[in-house]
Amino acid sequence: MTTLVVLGAGGDLASRLLLPGLADLLSSGDVPGAPVRLVGADRAEHDDAWWHERVRAAVDAAGATGAAVDELLATTRYEPVDVTAEGGLAGLLARAARPDGDGAGGDDGDDEQVVCYFALPPEVTGAACRALDPSEVPDGLRLVLEKPFGHDHPSSVELDAVLRRLVPEERVHRVDHFLGKSTVLNVLGLRFANRLLENSWTARDVERVDVVFDEDLALEGRAGYYDHAGALVDMVQSHLLQLLALLAMDPPATVSERDLRDRKAEVLRATRLWDPEDPAACTRRARWTAGRLGDREVGAYADSDGVDPDRGTETLAEVVLAVDTWRWAGVPFRLRSGKALGTRRKEAVVTFRHVPHLPTGLLGTPSPTRLRIGFGPDDLTLELDVNGEDDAFTLERTSLTTQLSPGSLSAYAQVLHGVLAGDPTLSVRGDIAEECWRVVDPVLAAWRGGRVPLEEYPAGSGGPRGTGLLEDVDVLEAVEDAAAPRP
Numbered sequence: 299m300t301t302l303v304v305l306g307a308g309g310d311l312a313s314r315l316l317l318p319g320l321a322d323l324l325s326s327g328d329v330p331g332a333p334v335r336l337v338g339a340d341r342a343e344h345d346d347a348w349w350h351e352r353v354r355a356a357v358d359a360a361g362a363t364g365a366a367v368d369e370l371l372a373t374t375r376y377e378p379v380d381v382t383a384e385g386g387l388a389g390l391l392a393r394a395a396r397p398d399g400d401g402a403g404g405d406d407g408d409d410e411q412v413v414c415y416f417a418l419p420p421e422v423t424g425a426a427c428r429a430l431d432p433s434e435v436p437d438g439l440r441l442v443l444e445k446p447f448g449h450d451h452p453s454s455v456e457l458d459a460v461l462r463r464l465v466p467e468e469r470v471h472r473v474d475h476f477l478g479k480s481t482v483l484n485v486l487g488l489r490f491a492n493r494l495l496e497n498s499w500t501a502r503d504v505e506r507v508d509v510v511f512d513e514d515l516a517l518e519g520r521a522g523y524y525d526h527a528g529a530l531v532d533m534v535q536s537h538l539l540q541l542l543a544l545l546a547m548d549p550p551a552t553v554s555e556r557d558l559r560d561r562k563a564e565v566l567r568a569t570r571l572w573d574p575e576d577p578a579a580c581t582r583r584a585r586w587t588a589g590r591l592g593d594r595e596v597g598a599y600a601d602s603d604g605v606d607p608d609r610g611t612e613t614l615a616e617v618v619l620a621v622d623t624w625r626w627a628g629v630p631f632r633l634r635s636g637k638a639l640g641t642r643r644k645e646a647v648v649t650f651r652h653v654p655h656l657p658t659g660l661l662g663t664p665s666p667t668r669l670r671i672g673f674g675p676d677d678l679t680l681e682l683d684v685n686g687e688d689d690a691f692t693l694e695r696t697s698l699t700t701q702l703s704p705g706s707l708s709a710y711a712q713v714l715h716g717v718l719a720g721d722p723t724l725s726v727r728g729d730i731a732e733e734c735w736r737v738v739d740p741v742l743a744a745w746r747g748g749r750v751p752l753e754e755y756p757a758g759s760g761g762p763r764g765t766g767l768l769e770d771v772d773v774l775e776a777v778e779d780a781a782a783p784r785p
């Protein structure tokens with residue numbers, strides 16, 4: 299039996315993502331550690347009926363049904379508690395470890411487990427963990443944290459030290475729901491089960507890699523969080539660097555948590571800004587101004603409720619990174635994500651180099667072979683040049699597309715499955731989170747120091763100047779110089 303304690307039960311994250319994810323997992327019937335008891339906790343004085351209604355709403359939103367869902371609804375309860383106060387979290391966890399609440403219910407069996415999910419702002423999570431005395435941690439406790447894990451490299455190192463005092467690293471689950479997306483996991487099969495691809499997956503054949511996550515959503519009521527995070531921390535430091543790691547890592551011997559996460563850590567350790575001396579040449583930040591998203595007028599980000607316009611938060615971030623390994627020397631990895639953009643685009647694009655010689659007599663301008671891995675819509679496209687239909691000796695572009703299954707579980711349900719199974723494979727390991735901060739810290743410093751201008755783009759447009767950094771002549775030349783053979 300598992301008791302899942304959700305801290306921040308009254309928050310947006312719990313109701314929008316976590317509880318529907320849990321409901322989805324329960325109705326799938328494959329629930330490690332079942333049965334699951336759910337305890338909601340937050341500072342506010344609410345009663346069980348209030349909490350029950352929130353859980354019920356999430357279950358309905360997920361369309362979840364079945365005996366496990368009914369049991370969850372019948373047994374869930376709420377506790378008002380300040381987890382940052384002395385003894386607050388310890389008391390809550392001790393009660394959770396005795397499921398009947400009277401000290402008589404738990405039998406301390408091996409299959410009893412308590413999972414503590416911090417659906418809280420990072421500073422509150424840190425304060426709660428610091429306030430918890432290691433001697434008060436229930437046996438086998440698992441901790442689940444939401445991003446961002448710290449606010450820069452030093453603070454992430456400090457947070458990891460605090461967590462290590464409480465439980466071993468294998469029992470810390472740092473959630474990145476991208477790792478639960480089936481198309482993200484498909485990168486493993488795609489790369490490592492296809493000889494054709496993996497043989498060409500190096501600087502010899504690959505010219506550049508773009509990971510783009512352009513959203514047509516605006517703030518969606520999340521100003522309190524987003525105005526402090528911005529696009530760089532919200533998306534690039536977390537999700538997009540995880541995607542880079544999967545795309546660039548060397549083949550792991552197995553997909554066990556250790557092998558897989560070792561390979562990711564290794565490639566992230568080799569990752570740095572394309573030109574560390576000149577962040578302005580290889581990073582870009584911008585924020586949206588008033589415009590139109592579909593049929594909706596959208597005000598400027600700076601005028602949105604809950605936003606401090608002087609904070610200078612970016613709503614679009616773009617960085618060009620280098621991966622200093624034999625495999626990737628000279629290949630730029632461009633990561634970009636923005637909100638309130640006209641076109642939704644969520645994909646990784648691997649652009650292969652031109653062939654060394656096009657047979658004389660083949661007409662037309664060849665385009666590079668491109669592999670597009672979509673992350674919603676989840677399709678996979680290979681763009682190729684072929685001989686044209688009308689003139690057999692003139693090149694034409696064609697593409698092979700297949701739709702990948704979005705998977706039967708939602709990304710959050712998939713991640714929760716790992717948490718309840720005690721399998722951290724789909725969680726971000728502490729050293730990996732630290733490396734991601736090390737990569738972006740120089741960008742944060744350059745942006746905060748005003749060394750890179752904050753550009754603007756109208757909501758609903760394609761972003762600043764509508765192109766990416768690598769299309770800028772200066773950067774392209776730098777890329778070409780770096781890729782040129784050394785004398």
Ligand SMILES: O=P(O)(O)OC[C@H]1O[C@@H](O)[C@H](O)[C@@H](O)[C@@H]1O
Nearest residue numbers: 475476513515532533537674709
């Ligand atoms: O495409 P998905 O799965 O909704 O993920 C994107 C979201 O991921 C979240 O982690 C970010 O905080 C959001 O800002 C972003 O919109």
